[in-house]
Amino acid sequence: MSEAIQKKEIKCLSIEELKADLKEMGEKPxxxxxxxxxxxxxxxxFDEMTNLSKELRAKLSERYELTVPICVRKQVSQVDGTRKYLWQMRGGDCVESVLMRYEHGNTVCVSTQVGCRMGCKFCASGLFGLKRHLSAGEILDEVLFIQKESGEPVSNIVLMGTGEPLDNYENVLKFLHLVSCPGGIQIGQRHISLSTSGLADKIELLANEKLQITLSISLHAPDDESRSSIMPVDKRYPVARLMQACAYYFDTTGRRISxxxxMARGKTDRPWQAEKLASLLRGRPAHVNLIPLNPVKESPLQPSSRDTxxxxxQILExxxxxxTVRRKLGPDIDAACGQLRRRTLEEGEIIQ
Structure with missing residues (x-):
């Protein structure tokens, strides 16, 4: 094969796509x-695939790229065992992912982009902007190699790391099918949550896929004035438009939205905002996850008090x-999205 021909990322292929390629190569499906x-x-x-002939392994190596992320840095919480990884992907780009332990099993939080262009004021992920999308195979690698490195099985996945999943729609959709496909690690879609900052048109597109995943909406404020000041996406998709998309999602899939x-002091935690949020969700099958803010040094936002x-x-209930109030995991490590990558970039340990 000519070096001018770009190799395919083999982990991005479904079994059916692999069968088609193998047939073309003259191999058994x-x-x-x-x-x-x-x-x-x-x-x-490819040499580890010991039940394949050397000839086939050579063909695969010639035709496909086998992505292998490198663990650049790992932090382990001494409080609850949460593990945060900084992976170096192909091309030298680095992304974060987290292994969290719960009574019901291990959950992995994955990134979907290198950086992010949403610009949310409370998040470190977008401080350097968006560099590129991760491929379906690279997102899958985060799960596979955390499972390999930790030696522990993963039972749940949340797409809540660096990046906006619906801004990388096609690759994320492919990942969801790959990770839940029989024949692989087969994590059922009911054990997968996808979090979006509110790309209303993509939420409606996702609804039409009729997947069994849980959709989480990063609402963070019930009114446009408050929300647009911390989430620029609100200017394109105001609260009313976002809630319209959420209604369509539920009507189409029948799945409750989270x-x-x-909770940011004096910004999103005022009683009138709780009242407005309750009004906004009235009559909707919904669950609200109140999240204590992880401070980011570039942001003036501060966490609300426990009493607040x-x-x-109580107002919502x-x-x-x-x-419910989200339990804070890994309090002694760089817990918030993007913090570990940002700190490593600032220290000059990786160049991007």
């Missing part, structure tokens, strides 16, 4: 299942809105 299984065991070389709400969070929660 059943080999696709074997290859797919090896890929989901996080092999680092609303993430960041409790009173906010009084109006019949289910609300």
């Amino acid at each position: 059943f080999r696709a299942g074997q290859i797919f299984k090896w890929l989901h065991e996080a092999v680092e070389s 609303y993430e709400y960041m 969070v409790r009173k906010f929660q 009084r109006h019949g809105v289910t609300a």
